[in-house]
Amino acid sequence: MAQVTLRDIADHLSMSVSTISKALKGYADISKETRELILATAEEMNYIPNASAVNLRTKQTKTIGVIVPSTEHQFFSKVLSGIIDEAEKYGYLVIILQSNENYNTEKQQLQLLKQNRVDGILISLSNETHRFEHIEKLMKEDIALVLFDKTTKLLPCSKVAIDDRQAAYSAVECLLKKGYKRIAHFRGPHIPQLSIDRFLGYKQALIDYGIPFDPSLVYVCDNNDDFKDGYENARLLVQEHKDVDAIFTITDVVAVGVMKYFKDVKISIPDDIALFGFSNWFMASVVTPSLSTVDQPTFEMGKTAAKILFEEIKALKNKVKIEPREIILPTSLKIRESI
Amino acid sequence: MAQVTLRDIADHLSMSVSTISKALKGYADISKETRELILATAEEMNYIPNASAVNLRTKQTKTIGVIVPSTEHQFFSKVLSGIIDEAEKYGYLVIILQSNENYNTEKQQLQLLKQNRVDGILISLSNETHRFEHIEKLMKEDIALVLFDKTTKLLPCSKVAIDDRQAAYSAVECLLKKGYKRIAHFRGPHIPQLSIDRFLGYKQALIDYGIPFDPSLVYVCDNNDDFKDGYENARLLVQEHKDVDAIFTITDVVAVGVMKYFKDVKISIPDDIALFGFSNWFMASVVTPSLSTVDQPTFEMGKTAAKILFEEIKALKNKVKIEPREIILPTSLKIRESI
DNA sequence: TTGTATGCGTTATCAC
DNA sequence: GTGATAACGCATACAA
Numbered sequence: 001m002a003q004v005t006l007r008d009i010a011d012h013l014s015m016s017v018s019t020i021s022k023a024l025k026g027y028a029d030i031s032k033e034t035r036e037l038i039l040a041t042a043e044e045m046n047y048i049p050n051a052s053a054v055n056l057r058t059k060q061t062k063t064i065g066v067i068v069p070s071t072e073h074q075f076f077s078k079v080l081s082g083i084i085d086e087a088e089k090y091g092y093l094v095i096i097l098q099s100n101e102n103y104n105t106e107k108q109q110l111q112l113l114k115q116n117r118v119d120g121i122l123i124s125l126s127n128e129t130h131r132f133e134h135i136e137k138l139m140k141e142d143i144a145l146v147l148f149d150k151t152t153k154l155l156p157c158s159k160v161a162i163d164d165r166q167a168a169y170s171a172v173e174c175l176l177k178k179g180y181k182r183i184a185h186f187r188g189p190h191i192p193q194l195s196i197d198r199f200l201g202y203k204q205a206l207i208d209y210g211i212p213f214d215p216s217l218v219y220v221c222d223n224n225d226d227f228k229d230g231y232e233n234a235r236l237l238v239q240e241h242k243d244v245d246a247i248f249t250i251t252d253v254v255a256v257g258v259m260k261y262f263k264d265v266k267i268s269i270p271d272d273i274a275l276f277g278f279s280n281w282f283m284a285s286v287v288t289p290s291l292s293t294v295d296q297p298t299f300e301m302g303k304t305a306a307k308i309l310f311e312e313i314k315a316l317k318n319k320v321k322i323e324p325r326e327i328i329l330p331t332s333l334k335i336r337e338s339i
Numbered sequence: 340m341a342q343v344t345l346r347d348i349a350d351h352l353s354m355s356v357s358t359i360s361k362a363l364k365g366y367a368d369i370s371k372e373t374r375e376l377i378l379a380t381a382e383e384m385n386y387i388p389n390a391s392a393v394n395l396r397t398k399q400t401k402t403i404g405v406i407v408p409s410t411e412h413q414f415f416s417k418v419l420s421g422i423i424d425e426a427e428k429y430g431y432l433v434i435i436l437q438s439n440e441n442y443n444t445e446k447q448q449l450q451l452l453k454q455n456r457v458d459g460i461l462i463s464l465s466n467e468t469h470r471f472e473h474i475e476k477l478m479k480e481d482i483a484l485v486l487f488d489k490t491t492k493l494l495p496c497s498k499v500a501i502d503d504r505q506a507a508y509s510a511v512e513c514l515l516k517k518g519y520k521r522i523a524h525f526r527g528p529h530i531p532q533l534s535i536d537r538f539l540g541y542k543q544a545l546i547d548y549g550i551p552f553d554p555s556l557v558y559v560c561d562n563n564d565d566f567k568d569g570y571e572n573a574r575l576l577v578q579e580h581k582d583v584d585a586i587f588t589i590t591d592v593v594a595v596g597v598m599k600y601f602k603d604v605k606i607s608i609p610d611d612i613a614l615f616g617f618s619n620w621f622m623a624s625v626v627t628p629s630l631s632t633v634d635q636p637t638f639e640m641g642k643t644a645a646k647i648l649f650e651e652i653k654a655l656k657n658k659v660k661i662e663p664r665e666i667i668l669p670t671s672l673k674i675r676e677s678i
Numbered sequence: 679t680t681g682t683a684t685g686c687g688t689t690a691t692c693a694c
Numbered sequence: 695g696t697g698a699t700a701a702c703g704c705a706t707a708c709a710a
Contacts, residue, residue, distance in 0.1 A: 084435060098420065
């Protein structure tokens, strides 16, 4: 059974298609009676407008695209939830794509979204992405774009993120104030701004507190398996630096990997080594000992990014120039048993 | 800058639109030279087909819709990942909607997807959904539909799920074999088939092992906050039934809530009470003590559901009648420290 | 091998 | 107040 069209309703009522269309859209120049008749008939015939036809005519799809490195990542799934919720309020649909931290995939997916003429795009950059032509190209066209979480300073578009550097600084500062002196950092991959910033925050805090920065205390987690990275790096650390008294990790899962290793080799947290995570995922509160970490407004980040995107879509539609904005969401420390 | 159309290319090359169209689609009746010229020009002009126009013509959108109760739920985010990955292979885009366990929302979202003429729909039913007219209506139209995870026996469409009853049976059987005799069950809400089935598996195991079923040992988790449900029900249980020696929970997060309460009141797991979860989420392996649970193929469920959906979309397109299938994915027990 | 004509379902401008 | 008519961008049957 094919879908009912305006034509079908028109035929059924022996009226013209344009009359039906106008009545359905509440135009003033249709008499109340006919309008009501048409509305009732449409309802009865189970009419549903064909979005493709509408898109073609109106040149807007009421759809946005979102590219994230991975949907199953707890952080992103929560952001997505925020985005989808917000989109629904605005009557927008959300197409979700995962780049798997791959630059080429990300690039291709942008094409796909363009092909579908989405009204706007939200991206959290892949770890691999260090060239931005694909995005710059996009920005020159009539398509709104907002970066979130994994952003870059090299792109003059709106962004929603946290102050990773400051947040990391606070975390390490907290360790320092507690008296820890030999603090290692399990950092993220080299490209993403976010992992650079957290590293810089770490370094700065050490310097500010008169602790010499020791590069050999920085371990990189770049195997796309944070838990394992944490576990392995913990193993290495214990071999190489017996004097370390605290670790600040790029993310909670890394910290949980560390905990696992320490549990296996009977190193006690925080007595032997303290541990500070980042993200405040659910698991941070339920592991033993519970994990001190940096709380970031995840759901809010999604909502905010979406909200800004919709504003830009609206501006674009009205041919108003958009001023790129950078929203920094507040973070806070969750102090728990691990320090 | 408006998007380049076939017309633009045609004008640029002084050819007809249809020639361009055919060349781009690789039709045989275009000479190799012109085709190559056209391909090069299209590339150069940065032509990207307008999906809305194509949809309108071809009556397929190469898009599927997915409705889940919540994307931030770890289980669903993993399923979604499987769906998106699989869709990408088939060249399909995925629109994701969350019903928030609300029947009316689910119903409305189905309308939205119809409006967008998606080629197929995947749904995991909301906990509230106990009427299925909205879905039955859909099934009568040219739109493929596959249920996953939260399915129902009342709908004659394809389904992908696990054997919840059997899986729950195995878990409880495992507890019984270990010698636990007074086993409570923290069940899910009353409507979803899945929580009914897990409950039935629990009950059956007891009966088969000669333990009388005691309804007062069954606690319901229906506040949409599994952790809290677990925590609160644990509190109640301890008050009401001091003799219970094991708990089987509907899901891991509930179990983690239980663990938290027990930790707070110094009840030892598994010495005082054993604990068995369901889902094998990441956290199950990292809490202390680690949680015994039922492992289910989450990512696989998404992939499988998508795969079946695409088969049905294909069948529908070729006007082949589709035979509903029910795929049961295998589960297994993960025995850890909590029992 | 290429071009012409038509229609997909809708919106919007213009007559009547 | 209502109805032709054209246009959105593309695909395809058919004519040349």
